[in-house]
Every structure is written in structure tokens, then in C-alpha cells.
Amino acid sequence: MIQYNPKDWITFIFRFHKSDTFRQLIPMMLTIGLYSYGVAYLEIEYWKLSDNHHLKNLTIMHGLVSFVISLLLVFRTNTAYDRWWEGRKHWGALVNNSRNLALKLSAYLKDENDRVYFRKLIPSYASMLQKHLTDEETALMLIEGLDLEIDHHKHRPNQIAKMLFQKANALYTSNKITGDQFIIINAELQSFTDICGACERIKNTPIPYSYSSFIKKFIFIYIMTLPFGYVFSLGYYTIPVVVFIFYVLASLELIAEEIEDPFGQDANDLPTAKIAANIKKHVEEII
Template sequence: MIIYETNKHFLGDIAHLSRSWTMQRMVRSTAGVAVVTTLFCIAVMEFELAIHAPSTIFSLLGIVLSVLLVFRTNTAYDRWWEGRKQWGALVNNCRNLAIAAHVIFPEGDRQSRYQMATMISNFCIALKEHLRSGTKVDELIHLSPAERSRYSERKHIPNYITTLIHQQVQVMYRSGAITGDDTRNIKPHTQALLDIAGGCERIKKTPIPFSYSVYIKVLILGYASMLPFGLIRDFGYFTIPLVTFIFFTFIGIEMMASEIEDPFGLDCNDLPTGDIAHTIKKNVFEILEVELEKEAPEKKELYEKVF
């Protein structure tokens, strides 16, 4: 996710656009439209062809296209914001689960506290990759070779980790270390982990309908292709920058929506789920008062950050 300070670096924020992957795609598409428009204008102006269409038609089409793009961007942003709310709920429930475990578990049972902190942390780390291309077991922390082998056999590792958390609580209950009331108090926070995972999977696996997304792209391309016919008579060669800018505006809105509709990836404006997962890890180890073993330096996610 791009991190920036609002209302502070106006020109700097604009300059960043040149380094954006989405902007580079937009520029390539816009350049192609500019070339085609230039060839059209040269053919009409130099050979004095009587080719034109009423500009009012394009005004009406522009309004229709604008309405569709507003709906498109609102829908994409709703998905992005829903994903952020789910990960915000994950932060809260992981902290509450760690606090409940800290209060409930016997003070001298540092092994149980350590296991709980490790499992909560691994759930978050596993979930961020589960929402991308699949959990990477090598990223999980404090696992023995045997545990890594068992994790590798699972297709849905967040499910497996939640099961282990429930099992640990039940084992402690049966041994008399905690009471039945303790298990009931800790259960809602444990169940919330899978509720959040399911909410994120719903966003991930239910993209914008393909036909709707393709229709908007076709409409933008068709509008930009026909627009020179409506402007050439009134604007001459100035039609080239006008058509280029209008296409740049419409295709930019569409590409921005496409970028944020899957908020769990590694595009520049996707959610910083990796950073959130590591923050939760540090929080739960601190809450449970167990030491977090030294690890290799955390790898920064691929998305670019602007300060």
C-alpha cells in the first residue's frame, strides 16, 4: 500500500504517478489512442475528407459512461474498504484472544502462552498468503520440522491453525488448568478468526462480474475511437490532445477500480496485510509476555511505499 501524508506533498504525489505500474499501463494505452487519433486527423485534414458526426451524441454517451464508471469505482472501493474492516477486526480479535489467554492461562505455564502466541501469529501470516496464491509454510514462525511437514499437507492452513487453538484450549480444560467459564470466554475470539477468514475469502472469490467489467472497457475504447468524428470539424488538430485526455480520464478510472477490487494482492494500492500480520505477531507476544525469538529480517512487501 502507498503510504503518504495528505495535503503535504502535492507535486511530489503527482510525480509518483510516473512510477506507478497502473499509470504505466494507462500511458501505454493512451499513447496508442493518441497515435490512432493523429493518423485520423492527418487523413481528414490533409485530404479534406468530409467526415464528422454531431458532437451532442458524444455528450450523451459521455454521461452514460460516467454513470457506469461511478458505479464501478464505488463497487471496487467498497470491496477495498470491506477488506480493511475485516483485517481491522482481525487485529482486535487477535489482541482480545491474547489478552484472554494471558488472564486465563496459569502464570507459570509459559509453554502454553508461547504456543498460543505462535499460533495466533501464524494464523495471520498464513491468512495473508492464503488470500493471494496460497500459504507459504516457510514464512510461518517457530515450527519444528515435523510441524512444517504436517502444515504442508494441509490445503487450508488457517483452518488447521484455528483447530490447533481450539485443541489447546480443550486440552488445558480437561487437565484442569482452566475452567469451563474460561473456555466460554475465549471461544468467541477464536471463532472470530474463521469468520474473518471467510469474509476475506468472499471478497477474494467473488470479483466484479466479468461481463460487466469487459463491457465498460469495450465502451471506453469504442467511445474514444468514435470521438474524433465528433470533434474534428470544430477543433481540427486540437482533437488529438482532447481525445487523448478524455481517454486518459476514463481508462484511468477503470484501471484504478481494477487495481483495488482485489485488496489482498501486491499492487501499489492494495492493503498492507503483510505489515498488519507482523504487527499482530509483535502485539500478541508482548501481551502474553513471552519472548519472540530472533528471526531473519522481515521482508518488505513488493508494493511501493511513499513517505
């Protein structure tokens, strides 16, 4: 995730980050510019259409549908940001629950072997969840010094959660913790799976195809018809105007596409690897 100063306007205006939509849209902007020039040349130089031609009335259509396309893009970006923010809240909950579990186990456990086991296994859940959500391949040995037999053909976070619960249950049956203590730590253990399921729901449920496809087609038709009407009032100045309108509309759609899956490797996705590393650091400090 990009770190920045939100008050530094000059940097925002004159710096083009590699994730900036301007860079991604340059080829299409050039194409749209050439297309607009072709339309302007045909209407002004070749066909020599008069100011009373019916094509001039296309601007009325653009004025009517501009409100509709604005509503669609606002809903699109808000929906995408809600998914991004929900993902951030779940990973924040994972941080807090990992700390709470570590704090309680630190007070309950006296055997150093048990403390070492949880010291290594609790952070491994966050690390495995991060890799699971980004579809990365992991080695069979996740943590050095801790023998974790992970079957990568099965659900990897569930296997870590199973080992955590089995160990907690073994502590209870061996009378190392009481029944009340087992019930208390069970809430944190259960929350790990709840968080995993919520993150999977975000990742595996994209915006419906028909809706996303309709917005792209709507933007395309809107932009392709803009030069025909505005050439009468703007002449060749239609070219930069159409290119700028395309940049604004397409950028909103690109931003929404990027943040609707917050667990990828894009510049604006959540720093889940960093959060997992912080969990490891905090748990090791506590236990």
C-alpha cells in the first residue's frame, strides 16, 4: 500500500506514480484523441456540416445521460471502497484477537514448550491467511523450528486453526488450563475462522459481471459519441475535451476494479504481509 502525505497537494498534482491511472490510460487516451481528430476533420473539413445539422443535437443526449453515468460510477466506487474497508477491518480484528489470545495464554501457560508452540503458531495463522488470500505457494515448513505438516491441497488456514484448537483442547484435558480458561480462549480461536471466511467472501465474490460489463459499455458508447455533437461548438478543441472526459470516467472504473479485491498485489491493496509481520512481532513480545 502506498504511504503518502494527504496534505501535500503539489506531489499529488505533478507526480505520476506507477499505479496512477494516467499511465495506464495513455495508450487509450492517444487512441481516443486520434479518433476525435478524425471525427472533427470529417465534420469540419470533409463533410462541412452546417451549424443546423441534426448531429448537433447529440449534446442533448449527453446532457441527459451524464447524470445517470455519474450515479453509476459513484455507486461503483463506493461499493469497491466498502469491500476494501471491510477487508481492512477484518485484518484489524485479526491483529486484536491475536494479541488477546497471546495475552491470555501468556498468563495461563507455565510450561515453556507450550508457550513456544503458541508463540510460533499464532502468527503462522496470519501469515498463512495472507498467502491463502493472495494465492501464493508456500513451503511445507512454514516456521523454522516448528514442524507443521501442511497439506497444500487442502484449506491451509483451517489446518492451522485446527492445530491451535487441538493444542488448546490438549491443555484442557491435561489440566494445564481450567474449563473456564478454555472457554475464554475459544472465542479468539473461533474468531480466526470467522475472519478467514469473511475475507474469502470478499475475494471470491466480485461485482456481478453484468453490472461491470454494462458500465464499461456505457462509458465506451458515451465517449465514442461525444465528438459528433461537440465539434459544432468546440471545433478541434473537442479533442482535448473528449480525452479529458475519458480519463475521468475510465479512471474511476479502474480505481474501483483495483480496490474491490483488497488482498492482491496492487499498489493500493491492503498491506496484509506487513500486518502479518506485525502480528508475529507483537505475539513474540507478549508470550
